[in-house]
Amino acid sequence: MNREIIKTDKAPQAIGTYSQAVKVNTTVYLSGQIPLVPESMEMVEGDMRAQIRRVFDNLQAVAEAAGGSLADVAKLNVFLTDLDNFPLVSEVMAEYFEEPYPARAAIGVAALPKDAGVEMDAVLEL
DSSP, X not given: OOEEEEOOTTSOOOOSSOOXXXXXXXXXXXXXXXXXXXXXXXXXXXXXXXXXXXXXXXXXXXXXXXXXXXXXXXXXXXXXXOGGGHHHHHHHHHHHOOSSOOEEEEEEOSOOGXXXXXXXXXXXXX
């Protein structure tokens, strides 16, 4: 098994006992991203659309560090503190993805780190 830890300064740094991503052979497992601005490690300012865009930007940065892009996402998991925001995820996702779209799950949760409204993780196949 060929295992590589993926790290980039273009996405928020891991705060704890995890890596931004782990590449195993041609599969990349991206850790969950919340709407943190990498340079400041503070939450992005703005509405839910801004939070969702920041999460996709963070995932894109880690995917690129692994040698891929969001076009390589096979599975996307979306965690929302308010499932009423799910249509916004689909709306913003259309700015980042083209058909064929990845498999996706949306899960309603009680809370996320730093009071984020959204968190996403992904699996890429390169």
